[in-house]
Amino acid sequence: xxxxxxxxxxxxxxxDLPVEKIDKTDYRIYAAISYFVILIxxxxxxxxxxxxxxxxxxxxxxxxxxxxxxxxxxxxVTIASLDIDRGKQLASDLDNFFKTSKLFKVHFVVTQVQKxxxxxxxxxxxxxxxxxxxxxxxDILLLEVPGLPRFTPSQVLVGRRRIVYxxxxxxxxxxxxxxxxWLFQEETLQRMISSMVSxxxxxxxxxxxxxxxxxxxxxxxxxxxxxxxxxxxxxxxxQEAIENFLxxxxxxxxxxxxxxxxxxxxxxxxxxxxxxxxxxxxxIRKHFALSEELLPHIITPxxxxxxSHVSQNPCLNFVVYVPPCSESPLYIYRQEGVILRGGVNAxxxxxWGGIIIHNPPQDICDNTTVVEPKPVEADWxxxxxxxxxxxxxxVGVPELDDIPRVSMLPLAASGMRQWxxxxxxRVRIMEQLTSAMLTLQSLSQLLGEISNIVIDDEVxxxxxEAVSAVERGIELLxxxxxxxxxxxxxQAFLSAxxxxxxxxxxxxxxxxxxxxxxxxxxxFLPVMIPVLMSLKxxxxxxxxxxxxxxxxxxx
Amino acid sequence: xxxLLFFVTIFYVNEYVQAVRQIPDDILRGNHTNNWAVxxxxxxxxxxxxxxxxxLSIYRxxxxxxxxxxxxxxxxxxxxxxxxxxxxxxxxxxxxKQHINVYGDDVEVDYRGYEVTVENFVRLLTGRLFPGTPxxxxxxxxxxxxxxxxxxxxxxxxxxxxxxxxxVTSQELADALEQMWQKRRYHEIFFMIDTCQAASMxxxxxxxxxxxxxxxxxxxxxxxxxxDPAIGVxxxxxxxxxxxxxxxxxxxxxxxxxxxxxxVCPKQECISTVGVRRDLxxxxxxxxxxxxxxxxxxxxxxxxxxLNVSIALPLTENTIRPVKQEEKYHYAQQxxxxxxxxxxx
Numbered sequence: 001x002x003x004x005x006x007x008x009x010x011x012x013x014x015x016d017l018p019v020e021k022i023d024k025t026d027y028r029i030y031a032a033i034s035y036f037v038i039l040i041x042x043x044x045x046x047x048x049x050x051x052x053x054x055x056x057x058x059x060x061x062x063x064x065x066x067x068x069x070x071x072x073x074x075x076x077v078t079i080a081s082l083d084i085d086r087g088k089q090l091a092s093d094l095d096n097f098f099k100t101s102k103l104f105k106v107h108f109v110v111t112q113v114q115k116x117x118x119x120x121x122x123x124x125x126x127x128x129x130x131x132x133x134x135x136x137x138x139d140i141l142l143l144e145v146p147g148l149p150r151f152t153p154s155q156v157l158v159g160r161r162r163i164v165y166x167x168x169x170x171x172x173x174x175x176x177x178x179x180x181x182w183l184f185q186e187e188t189l190q191r192m193i194s195s196m197v198s199x200x201x202x203x204x205x206x207x208x209x210x211x212x213x214x215x216x217x218x219x220x221x222x223x224x225x226x227x228x229x230x231x232x233x234x235x236x237x238x239q240e241a242i243e244n245f246l247x248x249x250x251x252x253x254x255x256x257x258x259x260x261x262x263x264x265x266x267x268x269x270x271x272x273x274x275x276x277x278x279x280x281x282x283x284i285r286k287h288f289a290l291s292e293e294l295l296p297h298i299i300t301p302x303x304x305x306x307x308s309h310v311s312q313n314p315c316l317n318f319v320v321y322v323p324p325c326s327e328s329p330l331y332i333y334r335q336e337g338v339i340l341r342g343g344v345n346a347x348x349x350x351x352w353g354g355i356i357i358h359n360p361p362q363d364i365c366d367n368t369t370v371v372e373p374k375p376v377e378a379d380w381x382x383x384x385x386x387x388x389x390x391x392x393x394x395v396g397v398p399e400l401d402d403i404p405r406v407s408m409l410p411l412a413a414s415g416m417r418q419w420x421x422x423x424x425x426r427v428r429i430m431e432q433l434t435s436a437m438l439t440l441q442s443l444s445q446l447l448g449e450i451s452n453i454v455i456d457d458e459v460x461x462x463x464x465e466a467v468s469a470v471e472r473g474i475e476l477l478x479x480x481x482x483x484x485x486x487x488x489x490x491q492a493f494l495s496a497x498x499x500x501x502x503x504x505x506x507x508x509x510x511x512x513x514x515x516x517x518x519x520x521x522x523x524f525l526p527v528m529i530p531v532l533m534s535l536k537x538x539x540x541x542x543x544x545x546x547x548x549x550x551x552x553x554x555x
Numbered sequence: 556x557x558x559l560l561f562f563v564t565i566f567y568v569n570e571y572v573q574a575v576r577q578i579p580d581d582i583l584r585g586n587h588t589n590n591w592a593v594x595x596x597x598x599x600x601x602x603x604x605x606x607x608x609x610x611l612s613i614y615r616x617x618x619x620x621x622x623x624x625x626x627x628x629x630x631x632x633x634x635x636x637x638x639x640x641x642x643x644x645x646x647x648x649x650x651x652k653q654h655i656n657v658y659g660d661d662v663e664v665d666y667r668g669y670e671v672t673v674e675n676f677v678r679l680l681t682g683r684l685f686p687g688t689p690x691x692x693x694x695x696x697x698x699x700x701x702x703x704x705x706x707x708x709x710x711x712x713x714x715x716x717x718x719x720x721x722x723v724t725s726q727e728l729a730d731a732l733e734q735m736w737q738k739r740r741y742h743e744i745f746f747m748i749d750t751c752q753a754a755s756m757x758x759x760x761x762x763x764x765x766x767x768x769x770x771x772x773x774x775x776x777x778x779x780x781x782x783d784p785a786i787g788v789x790x791x792x793x794x795x796x797x798x799x800x801x802x803x804x805x806x807x808x809x810x811x812x813x814x815x816x817x818x819v820c821p822k823q824e825c826i827s828t829v830g831v832r833r834d835l836x837x838x839x840x841x842x843x844x845x846x847x848x849x850x851x852x853x854x855x856x857x858x859x860x861x862l863n864v865s866i867a868l869p870l871t872e873n874t875i876r877p878v879k880q881e882e883k884y885h886y887a888q889q890x891x892x893x894x895x896x897x898x899x900x
Contacts, residue, residue, distance in 0.1 A: 196739070199698065199739060200763050200764070200837070203586060209586065209588065209699070209854075210856075213697045213698070292855065292857065293808070295855040295857075296852040296853050296854070296855050297807055297808060297852070299853050299855070300621035300807065300850070300851050300852060300853070301621070303623045303851075304623045304624070308625075309623075309625035309690060310690070311690070312690050312693070312695060332857065334857060340857060340858070344859070346859060347855050347856060347857050347859075348855070348856045348857075348859050349853040349854060349855055349856070350588055350853075350854055350856065351588045351589070351697075351699060352588070352589075352853055354859070386859070389859050390859055393859065438737070439737075439738065442734075442737040442738070446734070500682075500683075500738065501681075501682045501683050501684075502683065503678065503683050503684060503685045503686075505683055506674065506677060506678055506681070506683045
């Protein structure tokens with residue numbers, strides 16, 4: 001007796017299928033089921049897993065949440081007045097005004113100042129150096145000085161440190177103006193943020209267009225151009241002048257960015273423009289006129305010779321041009337045909353640098369006994385003074401509009417007032433945080449949409465770091481800690497840039513969907529069709545088995 | 556005699572009058588701060604001589620109008636000048652009369668030979684270059700940069716062929732420009748393309764501030780201008796020939812506008828129709844000076860007062876400066892016995 005049932009002896013029918021087909025059908029169905037299980041249940045997920053692109057999970061929700069968070073700068077303003085009620089009144093007036101500010105949240109604290117300290121001060125400078133002037137970065141002290149008229153005719157005097165001295169009869173409106181326009185510069189910040197977030201709708205203001213873009217390091221290149229060294233001899237100690245004048249100023253800015261100062265001399269490089277000769281007139285000597293329209297044409301050919309592109313840092317160029325006696329004195333004329341007043345023959349190009357025209361002294365030029373090459377001395381205070389003024393504008397310290405009866409103390413040797421430095425910190429913090437936020441949003445949109453780009457660990461780490469740094473920066477701004485907030489914003493900016501410009505984000509490992517289908521369908525569709533079609537038969541067989549069992553039970 | 560006196564007077568008066576060229580009020584210089592150019596020739600081999608001549612001619616014009624080499628990215632296969640078939644080695648001409656050698660002595664090619672690939676082009680535009688890429692191969696633009704992008708080669712409907720082996724599609728190009736916009740890497744772009752069916756390449760653009768001009772519309776071929784019988788190949792394309800003819804008459808202080816440039820090469824000269832896309836560009840091209848894209852004129856400000864820095868200068872006597880040692884030279888010993896000296900015991 002064979003163990004397996006004979007196929008021809010017992011003929012049973014279940015449903016439509018005769019017995020012998022039922023046995024073979026069982027095996028056939030088992031085979032079809034095994035194909036189905038291997039190909040679709042095991043194979044499909046296995047294929048999916050093995051062709052998965054390596055993607056590190058990214059904090060999409062946190063990046064989207066950054067859009068909602070607003071950057072609020074918290075500052076503490078202390079009002080020190082003789083009469084505490086007057087102080088409280090001023091504080092409430094100022095508070096009412098600054099309540100409407102979108103970027104600033106100002107806390108006002110009122111204290112009473114000792115009359116003896118103010119009476120004993122001989123000058124404002126003495127007050128500046130006294131112990132009352134230690135303030136944290138970003139904070140301001142409004143100090144009422146009853147004897148202010150003996151020092152200055154203005155009602156409000158802004159010091160070099162973070163103190164504003166005001167006379168007793170100053171109104172709160174004037175103090176509001178001083179805080180809003182000079183110390184906080186909220187409009188500049190607002191313009192900058194809106195020009196970054198929606199560049200088609202708003203543009204930077206003049207100060208913003210001059211300000212160098214944010215970077216971690218800058219090059220400062222000082223060049224002296226001598227077009228005719230056979231006629232003019234310059235024995236200048238450029239390095240010492242830079243060390244004396246520029247370096248103290250740049251040391252102020254050391255926490256903000258690295259400034260690498262380089263210097264060079266260029267010979268036989270002429271101006272590629274033709275100045276007009278203005279002949280001798282009563283009261284005016286013969287001189288050469290360089291009109292305002294010709295000035296850009298000086299910069300263009302000079303740029304090729306300056307070699308300012310050897311490094312990747314943005315470069316600030318400062319050029320001194322010394323014309324020979326035959327082409328001097330060379331004066332710059334405004335567009336209206338008027339000579340430039342102020343005795344400074346210089347012009348500035350936003351985000352590039354400045355050029356000074358240093359004419360050799362007329363007495364040396366006229367003196368025929370001096371043999372060529374004629375030695376020309378450098379007027380360093382004028383040259384370096386102009387460079388410093390231009391450098392301040394390029395670095396981002398704007399020229400402030402005048403407010404009537406308000407003045408500032410003149411600059412010290414360091415060239416920067418502390419509250420100007422605070423403003424610069426604020427601008428850079430907002431710029432870097434906004435830039436990091438926009439970069440992260442753009443990156444998350446790109447990586448979210450194209451699901452096939454590889455996101456490796458480096459990019460993932462950079463993005464995580466950037467998001468954390470932005471959140472930390474916002475938190476520190478809320479606490480009013482400007483220096484730490486700057487560090488966080490710098491970290492955020494650099495990490496976001498590193499993530500965005502990572503070369504692996506362009507790896508052409510991904511294929512568009514239509515190419516993917518075009519490759520897979522001819523390979524797998526002929527195999528899958530019978531498997532999928534056999535699903536119908538499996539279903540019918542299973543249904544018949546169930547019914548068969550059901551019938552047996554009933555029977 | 557009187558006429559002579561009259562003319563002489565006029566001559567002297569003219570010399571003394573300050574010839575300040577007034578900018579008409581309606582031509583406003585844009586708010587950009589610097590200018591860059593990206594010039595790409597996407598084809599190689601001897602029979603594509605005209606594409607190399609195209610791009611080198613535009614390079615010459617742009618350089619002449621002031622953009623420095625450090626701000627021009629030139630991508631050319633560079634196999635013409637030293638090709639064994641070139642009867643005048645180290646030269647490339649764009650006219651059969653050989654007026655100008657557009658290759659010259661000072662051409663600076665940034666991407667040459669097999670480096671001109673789609674990947675490098677897209678990496679250049681989006682800024683995703685490998686660390687260690689030399690600065691001359693990077694596009695270091697910022698939000699104040701106006702960029703001129705010029706592409707030439709063989710193209711089709713929606714794609715541009717790179718070096719006979721790969722293609723860049725119009726969607727990829729549009730996405731690359733959008734990535735540039737997201738990072739604020741340009742202020743305005745002027746996109747010029749001289750290939751067959753060139754208009755298809757700018758149809759997919761969706762980023763703002765782009766003005767695009769193409770030498771032919773979809774379905775049309777761009778034709779070449781004339782053949783040089785000495786070489787045996789076509790040496791310049793029609794659209795670029797007429798564009799150059801226009802640019803040759805532009806000087807750095809010219810008042811010509813982009814509107815005039817867009818109208819260069821009418822249909823009877825070019826045979827193909829020049830296509831322009833201006834809906835993404837907010838300004839009126841007739842009010843945009845041509846030097847906004849082709850030249851490099853930096854904005855200038857006057858009236859900066861100088862700081863009085865003579866107060867409280869740090870005195871140089873107080874700073875200790877390292878004394879420079881004078882270098883003393885001496886002859887090296889012929890036989891270095893001092894190396895073998897042992898201490899006398």
